[in-house]
Amino acid sequence: MVFEQVATGGCQSYLVGCNETCVAAVIDPEISQIDRYLGLAARDGLRIRYLIDTHTHADHFSGTRELARQLGIPVVMHRESPAPFVDMRVDDGDMLLVGHLRARVIHTPGHTRDSMCLMVEDRLFTGDTLLIGATGRTDLPTGDPEALFDSLFRNILRLDPTLRVQPAHDYQGLGSSTIARELAENPRLQKRDRAAFVEMMRSLNLTMPTHMTEALRSNMSGGKTVAQLLAEAAAKVPFMALADLKARVEAEEGDLIVLDVREREAYETGHIPRARLLPRGQLELRVNHDLPDPTRRILTYCELGCISTLAAATLRELGFQRAVALDGGMQAWREAGYPVKSGAKP
Numbered sequence: 001m002v003f004e005q006v007a008t009g010g011c012q013s014y015l016v017g018c019n020e021t022c023v024a025a026v027i028d029p030e031i032s033q034i035d036r037y038l039g040l041a042a043r044d045g046l047r048i049r050y051l052i053d054t055h056t057h058a059d060h061f062s063g064t065r066e067l068a069r070q071l072g073i074p075v076v077m078h079r080e081s082p083a084p085f086v087d088m089r090v091d092d093g094d095m096l097l098v099g100h101l102r103a104r105v106i107h108t109p110g111h112t113r114d115s116m117c118l119m120v121e122d123r124l125f126t127g128d129t130l131l132i133g134a135t136g137r138t139d140l141p142t143g144d145p146e147a148l149f150d151s152l153f154r155n156i157l158r159l160d161p162t163l164r165v166q167p168a169h170d171y172q173g174l175g176s177s178t179i180a181r182e183l184a185e186n187p188r189l190q191k192r193d194r195a196a197f198v199e200m201m202r203s204l205n206l207t208m209p210t211h212m213t214e215a216l217r218s219n220m221s222g223g224k225t226v227a228q229l230l231a232e233a234a235a236k237v238p239f240m241a242l243a244d245l246k247a248r249v250e251a252e253e254g255d256l257i258v259l260d261v262r263e264r265e266a267y268e269t270g271h272i273p274r275a276r277l278l279p280r281g282q283l284e285l286r287v288n289h290d291l292p293d294p295t296r297r298i299l300t301y302c303e304l305g306c307i308s309t310l311a312a313a314t315l316r317e318l319g320f321q322r323a324v325a326l327d328g329g330m331q332a333w334r335e336a337g338y339p340v341k342s343g344a345k346p
């Protein structure tokens with residue numbers, strides 16, 4: 001079995017493959033690691049066939065949807081998953097054939113209603129049901145400590161004690177554990193009485209994961225994250241360095257149109273000399289009037305460099321083939337001590 005573990009902070013994802021048939025599956029891919037999975041699969045001579053999420057993640061951005069789009073292969077989740085883009089819904093006991101490997105689905109509700117573990121040969125991919133030295137939390141949407149108790153003590157902890165535990169989270173860089181070791185050492189598994197376990201889970205009082213709202217939104221709908229939207233825009237436009245723009249502004253280069261895409265108030269407080277104001281929200285409405293010549297070189301900037309990237313990408317889509325965005329924003333311009341002009345005039 002080919003086995004690759006990819007960590008994104010504490011999030012763990014896995015590429016597992018069959019050496020003989022060159023077929024692979026990715027388990028719990030994270031959106032920022034998409035190129036890494038593709039690179040690993042290519043390096044190992046594997047073709048990815050399945051994209052599997054062990055559950056609806058509330059704390060990281062799933063890469064299944066985007067990988068499925070790129071590769072034309074199915075997203076697999078438990079049938080309880082709320083995500084409408086899941087291509088293959090599976091049930092307890094189902095098996096996926098990854099070449100000669102058998103990935104067996106074990107439904108383990110508790111952390112979420114749609115949580116499942118996957119057993120592949122001597123490894124158990126536990127998602128957030130069982131972590132190394134911990135368990136998944138049960139206080140997020142569809143979490144249920146009673147169900148988690150059953151999933152652990154009446155199900156996966158009764159499996160072969162030598163099974164390697166591969167969780168979806170590991171903040172200490174331990175890599176993997178075994179069922180036997182978790183039974184012996186995992187502090188949360190020492191409460192083997194149902195009521196005591198449930199009481200412990202209910203009193204954990206954990207802080208909410210960062211980006212939870214956005215993670216649930218994008219993971220459940222298949223929609224993009226803001227970072228994804230920005231990365232896609234940034235891939236479509238070239239950028240100009242701050243110092244380069246300063247030199248062009250000082251040289252009074254007539255060919256370049258500098259567009260400030262912030263709001264009027266920010267513009268009047270201080271803008272780059274010679275910059276015109278065209279707020280991002282009005283770009284499409286005013287573009288024909290304000291920018292009649294699509295062959296001109298146009299540079300967009302905003303406060304931090306994000307909105308200006310979207311604006312430049314929009315301009316390029318509209319046919320302004322020389323639109324560029326500033327690499328940085330007004331904040332970086334001020335910090336560099338470059339000239340700033342205030343008032344309503346360019």
Ligand SMILES: [Fe+2]
Nearest residue numbers: 056057058128
């Ligand atoms: Fe989770």
